[in-house]
Amino acid sequence: MEGLTLSEAEQRYYCDLFSYCDTESTKKVASNGRVLELFRAAQLPNDVVMQIMELCGATRLGYFGRSQFYIALKLVAVAQSGLPLRVESLNTVKDLPLPRFVMSKNEQESRHTALYSSDADNPASYSGVIPPPPGRIQVKKGSVSHDAVQQRTSADQQESTSPVVSPQQSPPTSPHTWRKHNRHPSGGNNERPLAGPGPFWAPFSEAQPGSSASSDPIWSGHSPPPHQENWVSFADTPPTSALLAMHPASVQDQTTVRTVASAATTNEIRRQSSSYDDPWKITDEQRQYYVNQFKTIQPDLNGFIPGSAAKEFFTKSKLPILELSHIWELSDFDKDGALTLDEFCAAFHLVVARKNGYDLPEKLPESLMPKLIDLEDSTEVGEQTGEVGYSSSPAEAPPSKSPSMPSLNQTWPELNQSSEQWETFSERSSSSQTLTQFDSNIAPADPDTAIVHPVPIRMTPSKIHMQEMELKRTGSDHANPTSPLLVKPPDLPEENKMSSSVKFTSGNTVTDGYSSSDSYASDPEQIGNTVTRQRSHSGTSPDNTAPPPPPPRPHPSHSRSSSLDMNRSFSVTPGQQQTGVVAYPPAVPPRPQPSQGPGPHVHRPVDAEGLIAHTSTSPQQIPEQPNFADFSQFEAFAVSGVNKEEEDEIETHSEVLQVEKPSDSASSLRVAKADGRVEDKAPANVPTSAGKGTTPLAPPPKPIRRRLKSEDELRPEAEEHAQKTGVIAAVLASQPSIPRSVGKDKKAIQASIRRNKETNTVLARLNSELQQQLKDVLEERISLEVQLEQLRPFSHL
Amino acid sequence: MAVCIAVIAKENYPLYIRSVPTENELKFHYTVHTSLDVVDEKISAMGKALVDQRELYLGLLYPTEDYKVYGYVTNSKVKFVMVVDSSNTALRDNEIRSMFRKLHNSYTDIMCNPFYNPGDRINSRAFDNMVNSMMMQVC
Numbered sequence: 001m002e003g004l005t006l007s008e009a010e011q012r013y014y015c016d017l018f019s020y021c022d023t024e025s026t027k028k029v030a031s032n033g034r035v036l037e038l039f040r041a042a043q044l045p046n047d048v049v050m051q052i053m054e055l056c057g058a059t060r061l062g063y064f065g066r067s068q069f070y071i072a073l074k075l076v077a078v079a080q081s082g083l084p085l086r087v088e089s090l091n092t093v094k095d096l097p098l099p100r101f102v103m104s105k106n107e108q109e110s111r112h113t114a115l116y117s118s119d120a121d122n123p124a125s126y127s128g129v130i131p132p133p134p135g136r137i138q139v140k141k142g143s144v145s146h147d148a149v150q151q152r153t154s155a156d157q158q159e160s161t162s163p164v165v166s167p168q169q170s171p172p173t174s175p176h177t178w179r180k181h182n183r184h185p186s187g188g189n190n191e192r193p194l195a196g197p198g199p200f201w202a203p204f205s206e207a208q209p210g211s212s213a214s215s216d217p218i219w220s221g222h223s224p225p226p227h228q229e230n231w232v233s234f235a236d237t238p239p240t241s242a243l244l245a246m247h248p249a250s251v252q253d254q255t256t257v258r259t260v261a262s263a264a265t266t267n268e269i270r271r272q273s274s275s276y277d278d279p280w281k282i283t284d285e286q287r288q289y290y291v292n293q294f295k296t297i298q299p300d301l302n303g304f305i306p307g308s309a310a311k312e313f314f315t316k317s318k319l320p321i322l323e324l325s326h327i328w329e330l331s332d333f334d335k336d337g338a339l340t341l342d343e344f345c346a347a348f349h350l351v352v353a354r355k356n357g358y359d360l361p362e363k364l365p366e367s368l369m370p371k372l373i374d375l376e377d378s379t380e381v382g383e384q385t386g387e388v389g390y391s392s393s394p395a396e397a398p399p400s401k402s403p404s405m406p407s408l409n410q411t412w413p414e415l416n417q418s419s420e421q422w423e424t425f426s427e428r429s430s431s432s433q434t435l436t437q438f439d440s441n442i443a444p445a446d447p448d449t450a451i452v453h454p455v456p457i458r459m460t461p462s463k464i465h466m467q468e469m470e471l472k473r474t475g476s477d478h479a480n481p482t483s484p485l486l487v488k489p490p491d492l493p494e495e496n497k498m499s500s501s502v503k504f505t506s507g508n509t510v511t512d513g514y515s516s517s518d519s520y521a522s523d524p525e526q527i528g529n530t531v532t533r534q535r536s537h538s539g540t541s542p543d544n545t546a547p548p549p550p551p552p553r554p555h556p557s558h559s560r561s562s563s564l565d566m567n568r569s570f571s572v573t574p575g576q577q578q579t580g581v582v583a584y585p586p587a588v589p590p591r592p593q594p595s596q597g598p599g600p601h602v603h604r605p606v607d608a609e610g611l612i613a614h615t616s617t618s619p620q621q622i623p624e625q626p627n628f629a630d631f632s633q634f635e636a637f638a639v640s641g642v643n644k645e646e647e648d649e650i651e652t653h654s655e656v657l658q659v660e661k662p663s664d665s666a667s668s669l670r671v672a673k674a675d676g677r678v679e680d681k682a683p684a685n686v687p688t689s690a691g692k693g694t695t696p697l698a699p700p701p702k703p704i705r706r707r708l709k710s711e712d713e714l715r716p717e718a719e720e721h722a723q724k725t726g727v728i729a730a731v732l733a734s735q736p737s738i739p740r741s742v743g744k745d746k747k748a749i750q751a752s753i754r755r756n757k758e759t760n761t762v763l764a765r766l767n768s769e770l771q772q773q774l775k776d777v778l779e780e781r782i783s784l785e786v787q788l789e790q791l792r793p794f795s796h797l
Numbered sequence: 798m799a800v801c802i803a804v805i806a807k808e809n810y811p812l813y814i815r816s817v818p819t820e821n822e823l824k825f826h827y828t829v830h831t832s833l834d835v836v837d838e839k840i841s842a843m844g845k846a847l848v849d850q851r852e853l854y855l856g857l858l859y860p861t862e863d864y865k866v867y868g869y870v871t872n873s874k875v876k877f878v879m880v881v882d883s884s885n886t887a888l889r890d891n892e893i894r895s896m897f898r899k900l901h902n903s904y905t906d907i908m909c910n911p912f913y914n915p916g917d918r919i920n921s922r923a924f925d926n927m928v929n930s931m932m933m934q935v936c
Contacts, residue, residue: 306911307909307910307911308911310911311911311912314912321912322920324912325910325912325913325920325921326921326922328910328911328912329906329907329910329921329922329923332909332910335905335906335909336909337909337910337911362922362926
């Protein structure tokens with residue numbers, strides 16, 4: 001064989017023809033079958049055909065290899081142009097027109113019709129075949145399928161559809177219609193015949209806007225038409241003009257239009273077959289079509305299509321299972337047995353390409369890869385949630401994501417958004433994007449942000465102490481931390497519930513990272529997130545990162561008072577969810593306890609108080625004025641109540657508290673304190689408070705306290721509690737002042753946040769300690785009760 | 798590098814078998830077939846415990862003069878048999894394990910493909926590529 005030099009068009013054309021004839025993909029064509037049909041279609045005398053075959057060496061080899069086939073085609077062209085068949089003419093003849101093959105049962109002038117009608121043997125199959133693909137493939141311009149079918153039938157019947165055949169029109173249309181047919185199961189042999197004629201048309205007229213050819217949608221040429229002009233892109237004007245021209249021609253235009261996209265794609269693919277990126281790019285229309293198809297299966301664009309549904313869907317394409325399996329392997333990027341939107345589009349695209357005759361790649365082209373970059377950016381989804389990790393997550397990336405897929409990115413603004421959401425969903429993490437967005441939406445005035453400003457009542461000794469001090473008007477130890485805290489409560493009255501948790505969480509977050517306060521404050525959504533997250537922290541609040549050093553412990557002298565303060569504060573904080581303050585529910589029946597009782601009871605109430613106060617203050621600092629007031633009362637209480645010697649003070653303080661304290665609990669507390677029986681209440685309250693009951697209930701039981709408890713016993717514990725309560729009180733006291741300053745100064749807010757968090761941790765610690773004490777006290781109580789029971793029978797004896 | 802890799806279904810028919818196309822491949826087929834008995838023996842031996850406790854990697858099934866045969870069973874009784882050239886002394890147990898792990902992962906990926914019916918022969922290109930990478934490179 002001499003070397004054969006083919007022009008580009010020839011190359012393409014011949015390649016198409018070869019593919020068409022190569023039904024078994026064996027890269028060699030038997031001398032019979034399609035090749036024979038082809039040569040017959042060349043309308044050359046048989047002897048010429050034989051001569052050609054001999055020349056190209058097919059007779060020698062017994063089959064047509066690719067080179068032989070090309071040579072044969074070239075010789076056909078030579079023969080058709082009337083030149084003598086000579087081997088040397090292969091390369092010497094320049095500007096040889098491409099061989100023309102007329103395959104028509106009826107002697108048709110128009111090649112197109114001939115081509116199309118030649119497949120009359122397959123019309124039925126096509127007709128059967130055509131409808132499904134249209135269903136599958138969105139018809140951009142309407143019921144192409146019908147047209148196609150009609151066209152086909154008409155073409156078959158007429159064999160000519162004269163208008164259709166006009167050579168001028170055929171080329172553009174043929175590709176289109178051919179494309180349409182391509183959508184039919186290209187794998188099927190039925191398609192093959194069409195493929196052959198398809199490409200034939202392309203070389204004929206470069207830019208003929210004929211649509212007549214469309215009459216033969218049968219031609220599902222698997223090879224894209226060599227014509228680039230017509231196919232360049234769906235959006236290109238020439239094709240569109242061609243389309244427009246075709247439109248009036250026949251309904252088939254629709255079919256062609258429909259297939260234009262695919263044709264364009266395949267054309268592009270072919271043109272750029274060297275680089276996979278471009279050929280495999282999905283155009284806008286295609287993408288839209290794929291998305292719509294996706295929606296028919298899975299309405300949620302962010303969801304998955306299960307494998308079984310996808311299998312059914314793609315089986316309709318009538319590709320062989322083996323190829324579908326391979327397509328699946330390529331497109332199911334994360335190997336999860338389900339297709340995300342990206343994967344689905346890639347698979348669909350591969351199916352389309354395959355049906356158009358393109359071989360499946362060995363690995364997924366870049367342009368078809370799901371956007372993974374977004375995963376990294378968004379740090380989200382587990383997508384799909386963080387499930388598979390970034391590399392495998394099919395989560396779509398935000399528009400910025402994949403540079404390799406600019407077309408996709410550009411064309412799917414909505415898709416990208418959805419993908420963002422989807423990605424978020426799949427990644428299972430509020431994407432950093434959203435977080436950052438929120439950061440930008442800093443709305444300090446947002447009430448939600450107020451939540452961010454935790455108003456934890458710091459249970460720092462200093463605070464408690466300060467509160468005590470306030471109560472006592474002994475001085476103003478109210479350090480800055482407390483004042484801001486005090487300021488805060490009033491500002492967050494309505495956010496008790498939220499704030500309680502938020503404060504706690506915010507406190508945690510603050511301790512975790514002060515820097516986070518900004519974002520924290522500015523992002524309401526984050527708040528939600530952080531709140532939720534922080535709630536988890538709540539359990540480990542004291543363990544948060546490097547909490548600030550707790551304020552100095554209050555003076556020992558105020559220890560008891562502080563504890564009482566705590567009690568008061570707890571009782572004061574009404575309606576706050578978790579605050580154990582509620583503790584003073586009527587559950588504490590005043591029980592005449594033996595002398596021994598007082599000790600433990602003393603402990604208990606103290607513990608309870610401390611606990612209550614602690615719980616009330618630590619979790620939610622609903623630093624409201626009432627709290628503040630309560631705390632002040634509490635402080636007074638604590639200061640006075642613990643020590644009998646201070647009872648007078650207590651009473652005075654209680655009065656003060658009464659004045660200051662609006663809540664009933666406070667008043668009751670005062671009363672109780674005054675009686676010095678708060679301790680009794682405390683134990684009862686403590687257990688209940690543990691459940692974080694309603695604070696208001698606490699006060700009533702308090703008055704019932706007995707003074708049985710020795711003050712001595714009370715004192716030590718009170719001291720402990722006082723310290724804690726003092727801290728709490730201080731914190732609480734400081735809260736009211738916070739809002740005023742904070743509201744104006746963001747820094748102050750942040751500072752207060754930090755302080756609150758510190759307080760939070762301190763209070764949390766205090767809480768734990770008190771809990772421990774509570775447990776001890778309860779144990780004592782139990783033992784005492786047991787003893788009592790033991791004694792009773794004796795007494796009854 | 799393996800000389801022959803085979804995937805046997807639960808019913809002991811081959812789903813996939815590929816050998817280095819040097820010598821008589823039939824010999825490897827026979828080897829794999831005979832190794833199934835050893836696999837069953839090992840499975841039943843470990844079967845006293847629950848299946849969960851059974852380790853997937855079976856280890857060396859039996860050595861012959863020219864090569865060694867390793868086995869691996871999944872929880873669904875799909876067996877992977879690998880024939881390794883004895884002269885290849887560099888292969889350690891860990892490497893064999895990792896090769897089996899790769900096989901298992903690829904097999905799982907095939908299973909995820911809805912177009913694959915369990916029990917069919919494995920025709921996946923990806924699987925082929927993976928196996929090829931593990932096979933000995935014969936000039």
